[in-house]
Amino acid sequence: MNLPNKLTILRMIMIPFFLVALMVPGIPGGKWIALALFCLASLTDMLDGKIARKYNLITDFGKFMDPLADKLLVCSAMIALIDLDRIPAWVVIVIIAREFIISGFRLVASDNGIVIAAGWWGKIKTVCQMFMVILLICDFGGSTVHIIENVLIYLALALTIISLIDYLVKNKNVLSETK
Template sequence: MKVLKLLPNFLTILRIVLSLFLLFLLLNTRTYFSFLTPFQTNMISSLVFLFAALTDLLDGYIARSYKAKSRFGEIFDPLADKILILSAFLGLVYLDRVNAWIPFVILGREFFISGLRVLAANEKKDIPVNALGKYKTVSQVVAIGALLANLTYSYVLVAIAVFLTLYSGIDYTIKYYKS
């Protein structure tokens, strides 16, 4: 049972390590990994990303189911999520698969909402995570998975992810001012 209490934190750390490996893979596709075909690189990077994204679902499930929530998890789980999303987007920018402004919009929203949450906490306000925030995250994961696999219509998914990112940011801002 003690192992189950530590597992969510291990999965969070694993997600950070996988994120950094993914970024290394994407940035070095043409050098260290030049022996791989583009298709192989796309599939490996997609699988690494999707496995890392699944660790987020798994660590949350285990933490809730086995009452294994920790202060470490509260701080590092959302940070690991942001590292994963931004590592993937930065690698995709490097490979010219996505415009550079997209990670900046996502990063800007994340910093803004994190700051808003700090303000809310200092003012004893509660802005709970809602379904829109979860849809935003899922849309980002799906869009990145499609971009990594180099699917033809991935830009439609990216547009949806950007829209939900901005919309959820506006929604959180409105909730902050109403609370």
Template sequence: MNLPNKITLSRIFLIPIFIILMSVPFEWGTLSMGERELPVSHLCGAILFILASTTDWIDGYIARKHNLVTNLGKFLDPLADKLLVSAALILLVEIGLAPAWIVILIISREFAVTGLRLVAAGEGSVLAASQMGKLKTWIQIIAISLLLLHNWPLAFFSFPLGTIALYLAMIITVYSGYDYFKKNWHVMRDSK
């Protein structure tokens, strides 16, 4: 297994640690943000989420620079992204920082695209992530990071940038799913 794929696997292995940090009620205190409080466990979870998210850029950069792009990497990288983002979004609903309907739309798109990739794999094709899909992932990561940080540093000004970014992520997610299916519908049409 090459280095980029190992980095991608590390992202997957960080997900359970992230879930524990966000869901176990650690009593590490809170940080004051004007009228709001940021639990230290949420800060630690946000830092871990951001660290795990940056591995997405690192593994892709190394794979392209050193010509280490593999079918395993094309499969694992978007899967790792979807697992990390889905876990974070579900936790955001649980702690009351994201509307469930937006999370359902985003995760539904992810399942649909993964299903299309599985059909393609059954036909012997690997569908790589599109540029729109990569943009979607980064906007999701920015929105999730802001929400995990309870909108810090903008919480002092009561400006809901995290919520605005989540709505933008939802719009781009739905559109990129439509675009992905439109460009790859031949896989469904031609499957046996």
């Protein structure tokens, strides 16, 4: 197993620790520990891709698991943030629905021997969602920060929908190539 794939697995392993730090009351500095873990996990996403491309270490495992690890990290964070009353549940439902649609699409493609890597719209969406989560975890308060949080929430939502449409349009042939 190469380094980028190990970083992807590390990102997935960090998720429960992040959630415990964020959600379990009474952990001294829990919010900041959660923030550090989320930022570190998010950085592994950028790092594994750069290493894979630079050293030609792109694998089918990485193409499949890297986006899945991102989805697990960001979706688990957003679900926790619903409980903390930081993001509306309906926004998270739309975002997670997109992830289910894409995952289902990838399964159909995989069944036909096709591996579909993440596209640029999806990557931009993920980065926006990660910044949104970071700001929502920080919970700085204040009206200006609240406006910025809302802008990021709705920008992430818009990018989620745009990236879904882009993904489906670019890969519509997968449905016509079913066995």
